[in-house]
Amino acid sequence: MMEADAARAIARTAHESDRRREGESLLRHIERVAALVPDWARSVAWLHEVLEQSTVPEQDLLIGGLSDEELRALRLLSREDSGSDLAYLGHIKLIARAGGAAGHLARAVKRADLEDRRRHPLVRPSGWSPPYGTALQMLNRIERRDLLDAGRLSRSEARFGGDPS
Secondary structure, X not given: OOOHHHHHHHHHHHHOOOEOOOOOEHHHHHHHHHHHOOHHXXXXXXXXXXXXXXXXXXXXXXXXXXXXXXXXXXXXXXXXXXXXXXXXXXXXXXXXXXXXXXXXXXXXXXXXXXXXXXXXXXXXXXXXXXXXXXXXXXXXXXXHHHHHHOOOOOHHHHHOOOOOO
């Protein structure tokens, strides 16, 4: 697993000049997401925008200490910007259903990403903004249902929103 400090350094270098239309630094969003995740997901949180928003090659991340599972999580988190609610929610469903350590990492980071984007929405130049609240509800609902089906969550935990992570 990559050390969080190494991931933070890569993120800072890769995104140091990236600004959103509203003027906010992309790094500010990344910092907030990294602060919201558990320690075991922090490296992926620092790097969650790298594959979409920079030219850093995957090979450089692996050489820097990123594990195969962390790279799989980053790939799960990366998507083409379609400007479509349907495509966006389909991507959330993919993350919610992803198996293994990579799926677990991706869900932890995506949950924090959605929480932050609900508070600080990103509006695309076209005026479209992803349905962050709906996506967060969907991610949690699918994950609870899958844990319930697998016998790793009780019915009362699923009904009352037991933490799926």
